[in-house]
Amino acid sequence: MARLADHFLSEEHLIFREQTRRFVQDKLAPHVDEWEEKKHFPGEVYQWLGDAGLLGVTAPEEMGGAGGDLFYAMIFAEEMCRSGSSGLAAGVGSLGISLPPLIHHGTPEQVDKFVRPVLAGKKVSALGVTEPGAGSDVASIRTRAVRDGDHYIVNGAKSFITSGTRADFITTVVRTGGEGFGGISLLVIESNRDGFSVARNMPKMGWHASDTAELAFDNVRVPVENLIGSENGGFYLLMENFASERLSLAFMAVEMAQLAFEESMKYVQDRRAFGKTLAGHQVTRHKLAEMVAGIDLCRTYNYALAARIIAGDNPMMEVAIAKNKSVDMASEVIDQAVQLHGGYGYMREFLVERLYRDIRLFPIGGGTREVMNEIISKMILPR
Numbered sequence: 001m002a003r004l005a006d007h008f009l010s011e012e013h014l015i016f017r018e019q020t021r022r023f024v025q026d027k028l029a030p031h032v033d034e035w036e037e038k039k040h041f042p043g044e045v046y047q048w049l050g051d052a053g054l055l056g057v058t059a060p061e062e063m064g065g066a067g068g069d070l071f072y073a074m075i076f077a078e079e080m081c082r083s084g085s086s087g088l089a090a091g092v093g094s095l096g097i098s099l100p101p102l103i104h105h106g107t108p109e110q111v112d113k114f115v116r117p118v119l120a121g122k123k124v125s126a127l128g129v130t131e132p133g134a135g136s137d138v139a140s141i142r143t144r145a146v147r148d149g150d151h152y153i154v155n156g157a158k159s160f161i162t163s164g165t166r167a168d169f170i171t172t173v174v175r176t177g178g179e180g181f182g183g184i185s186l187l188v189i190e191s192n193r194d195g196f197s198v199a200r201n202m203p204k205m206g207w208h209a210s211d212t213a214e215l216a217f218d219n220v221r222v223p224v225e226n227l228i229g230s231e232n233g234g235f236y237l238l239m240e241n242f243a244s245e246r247l248s249l250a251f252m253a254v255e256m257a258q259l260a261f262e263e264s265m266k267y268v269q270d271r272r273a274f275g276k277t278l279a280g281h282q283v284t285r286h287k288l289a290e291m292v293a294g295i296d297l298c299r300t301y302n303y304a305l306a307a308r309i310i311a312g313d314n315p316m317m318e319v320a321i322a323k324n325k326s327v328d329m330a331s332e333v334i335d336q337a338v339q340l341h342g343g344y345g346y347m348r349e350f351l352v353e354r355l356y357r358d359i360r361l362f363p364i365g366g367g368t369r370e371v372m373n374e375i376i377s378k379m380i381l382p383r
Contacts, residue, residue, distance in 0.1 A: 081252050165198050
């Protein structure tokens with residue numbers, strides 16, 4: 001079925017989608033159930049993706065990337081979700097939130113040391129923002145970096161860090177100045193430095209294939225050359241990062257809803273009840289109609305929004321709208337998919353069960369739905 005959203009894509013985008021889909025379905029999807037059960041995917045996956053040129057689709061060519069626009073990153077996120085594991089997509093995708101500050105504001109030496117190895121699949125990066133006492137309220141970050149000659153001494157903790165147990169370095173939000181957003185900096189902290197430790201791997205409701213860590217910094221000495229941008233200027237670099245992360249989550253949510261719809265379509269045409277297939281009942285057909293309507297509306301809005309960003313706009317309010325509405329729609333579609341599957345929808349062997357668990361993180365991750373509504377309200381109310 002032709003999709004209205006695809007009118008925003010070029011032939012090159014569509015070719016990239018087909019190539020990425022083949023790679024994911026041939027190389028990754030056959031192992032997803034095993035990785036979900038083990039709650040871990042092997043490190044070789046990064047190398048496979050790096051060798052295929054899929055880790056740096058939007059990074060500049062001179063840094064080892066492909067130089068593609070935002071649609072390439074969104075297509076990659078969608079196709080990774082189609083592996084059947086948004087946890088795998090999140091684990092692989094941690095570079096999408098940890099590298100942009102380095103790509104856009106890093107020194108040539110930082111690019112060579114940190115960016116290139118990650119894009120090649122040789123190293124893993126993560127973003128360290130959330131703390132036990134500070135999540136969406138980034139201005140309340142307490143992990144402190146104190147200048148000591150040519151080094152910073154870092155003390156504090158981070159939690160809910162995707163890829164944190166395996167990351168070679170963490171793009172870390174630290175406090176170098178006074179209270180509030182004006183005292184925040186971004187500092188690259190390598191995981192092999194003395195005083196750095198993974199306090200624990202945090203068990204989760206969903207996203208099982210990805211690791212989520214609690215990290216501790218105990219007098220970690222980090223060279224000043226690892227500072228990204230200027231001291232106390234990190235908050236604005238982080239805000240630049242959030243827009244693409246939130247839009248990516250919106251795209252992922254829609255693709256998860258698409259998967260739930262496709263699984264439901266197969267199931268209702270095979271399963272029989274009261275003398276005919278489930279698809280033969282009007283109530284089922286109407287549920288499917290509502291599903292596809294919600295998916296198409298959100299997908300088209302998100303693609304239009306990506307096109308605006310590519311054109312140079314900074315639609316902060318619309319990104320917040322996209323995240324909330326896409327996640328709300330996906331949550332409803334996946335819930336209905338489980339209902340259509342009946343008792344089987346509650347069983348681990350059916351994909352809709354995993355989707356139901358995985359989607360629950362989306363109203364929380366990347367900024368809660370309440371924070372998104374606060375952003376929207378500030379944009380529409382007079383100041």
